[in-house]
Each structure stands twice: as C-alpha cells, then as structure tokens.
Amino acid sequence: MSLHHLSSPTSQSPASPPTSLVPGPSHLRPQCKAGEQIFLWWGTNSPPPSTIDNPVIRHIASLASRTSLRDTTSYGAGLQKFHLFCDIFSIPEADHPQPGDSILSISSSTPFEPVSVGVVQKYLSAVRAWHIAQGWPPPLSKSHHDCINWSLHGLENIQISRRRPLRPPVMLSMLAALKATLVLSDPFDACVWAIVSCAFFGMMWFSKVSVTSQAAFTPSKYLTRAHAFFGVDLLGSPYACLDLPSAKTARAGEIQSVFLNKQGDLCPLAALCNLAQVVPALADDPLFSWRDSRGDIHPMAKVQALERINSILIAWGWGTSFGHSFRIGGASFYLAKKIDPEIV
Known part of the structure; x- marks a missing residue:
C-alpha cells in the first residue's frame, strides 16, 4: 500500500552572498x-x-x-x-x-x-x-x-x-519527550514527529528526511509519498519501506531502501500513518511535508525541523541535538539490542 496520501512557519531561502563575494561580470559567465x-x-x-x-x-x-x-x-x-x-x-x-x-x-x-x-x-x-x-x-x-x-x-x-563538536546521540527518553510535546494533530508537528521517528529507527541521514530549502526539493533526489510503502513480511509482521531515489552509497540510477518495523509507543509506522492522515498529499509531493493555513504543501526544511526539535529538548533539560544525532542514536539503540554490528 503506497503512502500517496500521506506544513507553522514558511521556510526561507538562504540569504544571497554579499556583493563583494560575487565574481565580477563577464560575457564568459552568463547569468x-x-x-x-x-x-x-x-x-x-x-x-x-x-x-x-x-x-x-x-x-x-x-x-x-x-x-x-x-x-x-x-x-x-x-x-x-x-x-x-x-x-x-x-x-x-x-x-x-x-x-x-x-x-x-x-x-x-x-x-x-x-x-x-x-x-x-x-x-x-x-x-x-x-x-x-x-x-x-x-x-x-x-x-x-x-x-x-x-x-x-x-x-x-x-x-x-x-572542528564542530561531537554529535550527541538521541536517546529513547528524548524521543518520548518529543512525542509527548509535539501536537500530532498539527500538520507541522506531525511532520516533525514522522521525521524524528524514521530518522532514528531507520538510521537515516537527516538530509534524506528534510531539505535545505523549499526550492531544493525535487522528486529525483528526495523522498516523495510514492516512495513509501506498507507491507507485511513472511512472519506476518507489518513494515514500512522507504525507497531512497538518491543515496551517497548508491550507483547512478540505483535505489536503496530503508525498512522500518513496529517500535512500541515510538513506532515510525504509526508516525507515518498519522502524517498521511493529518497531511494528505499527492504521489509526487514530498513524503515529509506539511500544509500551511492556506492549504499549501511544503517540504520540511532542516533548519525548521531542528529548531522545533531543539526547543523541546532544551525545555526538557537536554542540550542541543544535531541532524546526525538521530542516526547515531538509532545505531546505538540497535547495538544495545545485540544486533550484529555488520547489520547495523
């Protein structure tokens, strides 16, 4: 079953560089x-x-x-x-x-x-x-x-x-705090929770669940609703599959998949289902997207997601987390469950 019907401030484009940091005009370098x-x-x-x-x-x-x-x-x-x-x-x-x-x-x-x-x-x-x-x-x-x-x-x-400080791992207690604070019926918060849960349990790069800006989204590079599917394995256990259209470790044209399974109260499958219900969208729309008050759909920008996440974690007494913190936390979670390090 595809998540075709799977946004809170508007993301802003990066500021233009100052004029002094732009090459001089030349007919050899057209706009x-x-x-x-x-x-x-x-x-x-x-x-x-x-x-x-x-x-x-x-x-x-x-x-x-x-x-x-x-x-x-x-x-x-x-x-x-x-x-x-x-x-x-x-x-x-x-x-x-x-x-x-x-x-x-x-x-x-x-x-x-x-x-x-x-x-x-x-x-x-x-x-x-x-x-x-x-x-x-x-x-x-x-x-x-x-x-x-x-x-x-x-x-x-x-x-x-x-060098930048070491990325602290996100822990299960931090995920629980995020879920308890986010308003899952709100389009923006529902998208943030789906990102958080999938990035952690799927050990995903944050660049795969968010974009640098709204203008940066393209279906050939980022996940869309058509890239997400629900299924049941041979043992009858439900799972979700996210087909990454582009990955650093994939050859050109090769698709890599992230598989997610049930994880109790912090389940990424439930988070995706909630997102699909709160933010219905078309197949080519971003998987992790939200709707504004006018009904316009937006891909989730990384800076917006991290601002919302860190405002909650700081309020609960934790320090600042980074996008990579979720991937590190997910890896630590699976290793603590005695999953083979080669599989992780």
Whole structure:
C-alpha cells in the first residue's frame, strides 16, 4: 500500500552572498543556475574538438557530459569560488581556465572565510570537472595533487581545534519527550514527529528526511509519498519501506531502501500513518511535508525541523541535538539490542 496520501512557519531561502563575494561580470559567465555554470561558463580560449564534427554525435556527447555528474549545483558553487579567487588575487581573465603562477597582488581587505579540507577538495573537483566539461584535459597532474594534499594535511592539523563538536546521540527518553510535546494533530508537528521517528529507527541521514530549502526539493533526489510503502513480511509482521531515489552509497540510477518495523509507543509506522492522515498529499509531493493555513504543501526544511526539535529538548533539560544525532542514536539503540554490528 503506497503512502500517496500521506506544513507553522514558511521556510526561507538562504540569504544571497554579499556583493563583494560575487565574481565580477563577464560575457564568459552568463547569468544561469548554479547547476548550469559548469556547462555555460567558458574560458577565453576554445577547446580542441572532442568528437567528430557531426551534430548527432555532438548532441550525444553533450547529453553524456551533462549527466555524468549527479549534483552539478555544488560544482557550480565551487566554480564560482574559483572565479572569485581569481578576481581577488588579480588573475587575468585569460588565465582563469588554467590557474598557474599568475597571482599578482593581494589587498589588505581581502575577504577570507574558513572552510574545511573536504570543502577545498570539492572546490578543486569543481575546477577539474569544468575543464573536462569544456573539452580540456584536467589542469592538475598527480604531482600537483600530491603537493596540494601535503598542504591540506597541514591545514587540517591547524583546524583540529576548530572542528564542530561531537554529535550527541538521541536517546529513547528524548524521543518520548518529543512525542509527548509535539501536537500530532498539527500538520507541522506531525511532520516533525514522522521525521524524528524514521530518522532514528531507520538510521537515516537527516538530509534524506528534510531539505535545505523549499526550492531544493525535487522528486529525483528526495523522498516523495510514492516512495513509501506498507507491507507485511513472511512472519506476518507489518513494515514500512522507504525507497531512497538518491543515496551517497548508491550507483547512478540505483535505489536503496530503508525498512522500518513496529517500535512500541515510538513506532515510525504509526508516525507515518498519522502524517498521511493529518497531511494528505499527492504521489509526487514530498513524503515529509506539511500544509500551511492556506492549504499549501511544503517540504520540511532542516533548519525548521531542528529548531522545533531543539526547543523541546532544551525545555526538557537536554542540550542541543544535531541532524546526525538521530542516526547515531538509532545505531546505538540497535547495538544495545545485540544486533550484529555488520547489520547495523
């Protein structure tokens, strides 16, 4: 049985970056969505042809290039950072496609922001992908990467003291407090409870049960009502199956499933059924969604969910929890029940 009929403030889009942190205007960088920048932004030189001069072959090559990356938005953000770097350090436009030893000057008012080593590596991947998408070979050799990784290792050691605090696990008592406080007949709270219960007992990433913003939701990446099913196993026990359309550990086009079973008073199956009743929706609507006073449906934004969750946990005397706290808590719960660690 599919949960096709499975929102409280409106989520807000992230604030736009200040003007000083936007690359200068250029006809080589037309206005477009972040996910299109890697394909529509160009360098000053034309790349050599990568296929035979046939419109059908060129079209196929273009399609293949555009579908080779699963999330072009983050690459577009990295590419924007690269051009911003070039502007700040006065690197000529002609040198943007292949950064080398062209750093000329630095202003004393240069804006810097601390980023993790992982983010730096993503920025480098974006520049590499941009070159390949435009028809150029990768700009950095293995020896270049060895030197960069050496420096990144040092920066990582410097940043150790600035790392985010450890994620405390959510406990069963905290789940009970959340359920006792949330108004399960309210669309927003019903959605929060379904998220909390499924994230804990399904050991799910919080990014799979919530979105960064309303505009970020897409059925190809996030759970919809059509991705959720109820069933009964061979022993007659009910379960719910959530088919993730996108997962970090899945190959392109591969679907991974999260199975949930009954869990007493904190049962995720009951939480999903309550959500379906309180917030009826269509098959393509977000699974974890709520309706506002006008009847408009919204995907649950991560920041909103965590604000509601933490306001309750703090009031009950616990500290702040993070999205990953539910996955950690769920893993601890199953390990305490003597479930094989390999299964967990």
